[in-house]
Amino acid sequence: METNLALLLLFAPFAGFLINVFFGKKIGKNASGYLGTAAVAVSFVVTLFFFLQVSSTKKAISVELFEWLNLQNFTVGFNFLLDQLSLLWLMFVTGIGTLIHLYSISYMHDDENMHKFFAYLNLFVFFMLTLVMGSNLLIMFIGWEGVGLCSYLLIGFWYKNQDYNDAAKKAFIMNRIGDLGFLIGIFILAHIFHTLEYTNIRTAVENAWTIDRTWLTIAMLCLFIGACGKSAQIPLYTWLPDAMAGPTPVSALIHAATMVTAGIFMVTRLNFLFNLTPDVLEVMAIVGAITSLIAASIGLVQNDIKKVxxxxxxxxxxxxxxALGCGAYEIAVFHVITHAFFKACLFLGSGSVIHALHGEQDMRNMGGLRKVMKITFATFLISTLAISGLPPFSGFFSKDEILMTAFHHNTVLYVIGSLASIMTAFYMFRLLYLTFYKDFRGTEEQKHHLHESPGLITFPLIVLAILALVGGAISLPGASWLNEYLAPVIAKPAVHHHLGPTEYMLMGIAVVGALVGIGIAYAKYMNKGEVPPQDSEIKGVAGLLYNKYYVDEVYTAIIVKPIYAIGSFFKNVTEAAISGLVFGFGKAAVFLGKQGGAVQNGSVGFYLLIFVLGICAIVGSIFLIK
Incomplete structure (x- = not known):
């Protein structure tokens, strides 16, 4: 029974994909939308069943299907593992995925290819489930590559716009760079352990298997490179902001609960290996802190609501x-969960605004929307408070734990993380004030058509806002259900410091920092009523941030253009070689044909002469041979 239910969990979205691909147009837009939503909802219900079962029994469920590869002493099974970590991920992937599908029924209603959109969404969820459920790294890699393919299809869904196609290609290519590192890491681990099964590798590590630490460090560094690509860390982060080219539900699905969390899932899944390579963890912590600060600083001046x-x-x-680099895997997972709640709500809320404004995304052309979009505003406000880290919202608990862990690990990293958090509070309330407060700055036609979004859009917002409000309860200080739940999966639990004067001081600093960011935003955009200037007027440091530190331009100059130049060189050389060789043979054949044609002049006497000369040549050659 468990095997059948696990297969139902996995293949329900795939069935939805197949039906929508082949019969979507025939059954109609609404039917295809509800079918796609129901497929993911089925997976959620089955996940909930397994989640409750594992929570009560404390035993992981292993689903063994068949032996996939058998090469001498290396065997890989096509099996699935439903343990505490995978089921926790499946809960919010399928749960939030269901809400996003439901939201999309209304949001994509006017699109002529709505059935195709739901087919891609279902396929995306299928590959994400494969990534999470697999019992070994090879099955994870299938899902890893699958979500990369589906992100390409979804980001470039409106393919008639070339900019959207370019964004899709950028996401696909940059992910392939990280995926190469991931694949190399898998090969090295296969060589070291002669297996890719998580349980077998962990058993080998716990039994003091003799391991070449140099090769293991290289392997884990390669896996981290793969995580940087999928989870958008420097230097492979630039694809994620461009992924906003896709429809807003795609942005919510990719950014909140699925693809970008794959890197965190992989590192947490292999925590027992990363614990053996502290140097890689240190690099991970540094890269994470710098990425957080750089991205937050860029977000300070962006004017596209989805880009922020x-x-x-x-x-x-x-x-x-x-958090992962500090060895606090369960704290990182905690922030993944709370982030999934409030970020999905924020993206879907931005989609509700864009829907009401008929495609407008520039916050400079918004304002005053709280008066006509009360539900969207209320849910957006709750999620903004959560991401800003104010109590008692969920983001306060998870972000505070990260900063507290960083403080005890490395003070510099703590300062960097705190600065990023203050910036987060500023730019999120900047977004809130510019979008929902003061007077409307759009056109009269837009103002005339302003309205609250339909129920299929607002219902997911309400659910996600409630989760963003109370989600922190899963890991309260001193009474963390999450830490106990993940204990069988985490080989070396993080040190959870008791709440003393230092910890209360850190909490206070975090709250004060958030309030400072909010206060600055209030002073600029509420008291002074400032509106960001037009693009041509943005100069100095603001211009540097607005242009994203010119990282894309640098990549174009040092990577893209040289590759194009090399490709153009070899293209020209190849064309010249082909032209010289192929056309040379052609010209030689034409020349010989013309000379042969000249011989065929119609003179019988000339033909007889050639005949006699030929006979003489044959006879002469015979005598010479003898």
Whole structure:
């Protein structure tokens, strides 16, 4: 029974994909939307069943299907593992995925390819489930590559816009760079342990298996490079803001609960190996902290509502990697969960605003929307308070634990993380004030058509806002259900400091920092009523931040253009070689044909002469041979 239910959990979205691909147009838009939503909802219900079972029995569920590869002393099974970590991930992937599918029914209603959109969404969820459920690294890699493919299809869904196609290609290529590192890491681990099964590798480590630490460090560094690509850490983060080209539900699905969390899942899954390579963990913490600060600083001046949220995602992912680098895996998972709640709500809330404004995304052309979009505003406010780290909202508890851990690990990293958090509070309330307060700054036509979004859009917002409000309860200081739940999966639990004067002081600093960021935003955009200037007027440091430190331009100059130049050189050389060789043979054949044609002049006497000369040549050659 467990095997059948596990297969139902996995293949329900895949069935939805197949039906929508082949019959979506025939069954109609609404039917295809509800079918796709129901497919993911089925997975959620089955996940909930397994989640409750494992929570009560404390025993992981192993689903063994068949032997996939058998090469001498190396065997890989096509099996699935439903333990505490995978089920926790499946809960918010399928749960939030269901809400996003439901939201999309209304949001994508006017799109002629709505059935295709839901087919891609279902396929995306299928590959994410494969990534999470696999019992070994090879099955994880299938899901890893699958979500990369689906992100390409979804980001470039509106393919008639070339900019969107370019964004999709950018995401695909940059992920492939990270994926190469991930694949190399898998090969090295296969060589070291002669297996890719998580349980077998962990058993080998716990039994003091003799391990070449140099090769293990290289392997874990390669896996971290893969995580940098998928979870958008420097230097492979620039694809994520451009992924905003896709429809807003895609942004919510990719940024909140699925693809970008794959790197955190992989590192947490292999925590027992990363614990053996402290140097890699230190690099991870540094990269996470720097990514968080850089992305937060860029978000300070962005004017596209989705771009602000995109850089916010990169910044929050940086904080998660900071926690992972400190060895606090369960704290990173805690922030993944709370982030999934409030970031999904924020993205879907921005989609509600964009829907009401008929595609407008520039916050300079918004304002005053709280009067006509009360539900969207209320849910957006709750999620903004959560991401800003104010109590008692969920983000306060998870972010505070990260900063507290960083403080005890490395003071510099703590300062960097705190600065990023203050910036987060500023740019999120900047977004809130510019979008929902003061007077409306759009066109009269937009103002005339302003309205609250339909129920299929507002219902997911309400659910996610409630979760963003109370989600922190899963890991309260001193009474963490989450830490106890994940204990069988985490080989070396993080040191959870008792709440003393230092910890209360750190909490106070975090809250004061958030309030300072909010206060600065209030002074600028409420008291002074400032509106960000037009692009051409943004100069100095603001211009540097607005242009994202010119990282894309640097990449273009030092990577893209040289590759194009090399490609153009070899293209020209190849064309010249082909032209010289192929056309040379052609010209030789034409020349010989013309000479042969000249011989065929119609003179019988000339033909007889050639005949006699030929006979003489044959006879002469015979005598010479003898």
């Amino acid at each position: 949220l995109a850089y916010s995602t990169v910044s929050q992912l940086g904080l998660m990697f900071l």
